[in-house]
Amino acid sequence: MKIKALYVLILTLALLAGASLVDMTWAAPWVAPQLAGGSPTVVAYQGEVQVSGIPYSGTGYFKFAVVNAAGTTTYWSNDDTSTGGGEPTAEVGLSVNEGLFSVMLGDTALGGMTQALTADVFSLPDRYLRVWFSSDNITFDQLTPDTRIAAVPYALQAQEAVDADTVDGKHASELETHYQNVVIVAKSGGDYTSVQAAIDSITDAAVDNPYLVWVAPGEYEEQVTMKPYVHLQGAGQDATVITSTANSSWPPTQATLILASDVSLRDVTVGNSSTGDSNAAILATAGMTRTLVANVTARALGSGVSNFPIFLTGSGTVITLQQVIALAENGSVNNFGLTNHGGATVVLRGGSFTARGGDDAWAIFNLGSYMKAENGSALGENSSGLNVGLYNHNGSVAELHGGTFTGRGGNQTGGVGNQLNSTLTAYGVIALAENGSGIVGNYAMGNYDNSTATVHGGVFIARGGVNNYALSNELNVTMKAENVTALAENGSSANHGLWNANNAQATVRGGSFTARGGTNAYGAYNSGTGTTLDADSVTALGENGSSNYGLYNNDSAAAMADSSQFTGSSNGLYQNSGTVHLGVSQLDEGATRTSGTLTCFQVYDGSYAAYTCP
Secondary structure, three states: OOEEEOOOOOOEEEEEEOOOOOEOOOOOOOOOOEOOOOOOEEEEEEEEEEEOOEEOOEEEEEEEEEEOOOOOOEEEEOOOOOOOOOOOOOOEEEEEEOOEEEEEEOOOOOOOOOOOOOHHHHOOOOOEEEEEEEOOOOOOEEEEEEEEOOOHHHHHHHHHOOOOOEEOOEEHHHHOOOOOEEEEEOOOOOOEOOHHHHHHOOOOOEOOEOEEEEEOOEEEEOOEEOOOOEEEEEOOOOOEEEEEOOOEOOOOOOOOEEOOOOEEEEOOEEEEOOOOOEEEEEEEOOOOOOEEEEOOEEEEOOOOOEEEEEEEEOOOOEEEEEOOEEEEEOOOOEEEEEEEEOOOEEEEEOOEEEEEOOOEEEEEEEEOOEEEEEOOEEEEEOOOOEEEEEEEEOOOEEEEEOOEEEEEOOOEEEEEEEEOOOEEEEEOOEEEEEOOOOOOEEEEEEEEOOOEEEEEOOEEEEEOOOEEEEEEEEOOEEEEEEOOEEEEEOOOOEEEEEEEEOOEEEEEEOOEEEEEOOOEEEEEEEEOOOOEEEEEOOEEEEEOOOEEEEEEEEOOOEEEEEOOEEEEOOEEEEEOOOEEEEOOEEEEOOEEEOOOEEEEOOEEOOOOOEOOOO
16 A cells, blocks of 8 residues: 655644633534644644555544654654554544645643644754554554654743744733634634634734634635734735735725734635725734734735735834735726824734836835835836835835845836935945936936935945946935945946935945946046035946046045945046045046146055145
């Protein structure tokens, strides 16, 4: 007899824990467990078994053990008789239908299942589930390979751990407490078949009486509104899907799922396929706080006007998004991966945010709000207009720690845009803008319109299309940059490593600014009345264009440089007007001055001979 286990299948391992009696009745092929009182913990497991390549149906006999990766140590077995990864003595009889079986591991109400699961079983991540199967209850075969136990059961450890992370000033453990009540939603055999019906049934949830609504695998077509202290968890992003066609006008007031304060949403996919005006998958409104969304996929993919997989809005709203995947596409006008709006606060921990198509595709849109992001990625692409990784706009504040921000295609692209009285602080980010076809061009990081940007390290690349700006600072703005790497290349017209113009102030310490190709290649461009550039220990290079300058100072701007190197095949420095003061610096290929004031102190050309200012 040949036994084959399909473990990429639905190895659904879902945490069900509580201190009170939980009654569950399952339709076949589910077995009906009764959880004991005290401190029971069970893990729902679904698998598939084939005999000689054919899905098995009938009564199957199973034995279970949790082992290490090598299979040489047993941490738990269904009857506590397994040692060294060996086969347990007692078997658990289960109904198998078309190869599918389900069991509550640790449910001592089942025959042969005498051992409950505890948090200690998952004290380390190196845990695998080993299964033996028999169709005759005589000869047992070990199903291979052992299956690594994924994240969900480790919530047991999270419940026991002292977590130093905070969510809105409170310990994260307060959002991962011992659930005293568990309600099961399943397409068949659960307490409810509807997610909203399960939530509506709960009337006494409180900070000291939280509930968990656990949703079994399946697609649930409904709108869901959460309640405080009622946590919602699926069986995994690929397994549990909640979807609707909810829509409204801007800003969205309807969504597939509406969050609440003091809740967590985990391990599900939430979708919206509406063809309406504003189509949101997940929505948070004013005043929602201490809300965690973790390991969730949000999608808005309908062919309506504007798609918003995640829309957060309102003063006092504080949401944490942890390892969230958001995708917006197919909207005819706007596709925004994450929208943080109207005074809301969002904390991003990892995750990816993608927007595609329409008139504008913005992966993250921070509008009049506060955002802190740690790592993660943001991509806006393939719209006809502006494609941007992050658009920080209209009095917003954004703090970025690492991460990748990309805009690609369309008329204009931006990696990170900071505009209209906004504030941006970035540490070690990667920003890429490429292949915008319009004359406005590609900016890897743009700081515009009375805004302030502070950039520590990082890589900024703008390339392709017509005009490129690796760092762009323009129109009554202030920028401080230290130790950045900035590259603008392959634009058919102009490429600028640093563009500083129109009453802009830039302070640059260290770093390199390179422009390459096109008609004009300017390592650093400084222009306009009231514009100042203060550079120290900077390298600026213009090359491979028709005109190449390390520093181009123009139109009454003022530049001061010390311990810096400016290189261009045309000139290291070109001064059309304004004031340039050079400290201990190097001008490869010398300098050209048509007007203005140029003062030098220990300036050298490429051969390191003393250089006299023109």
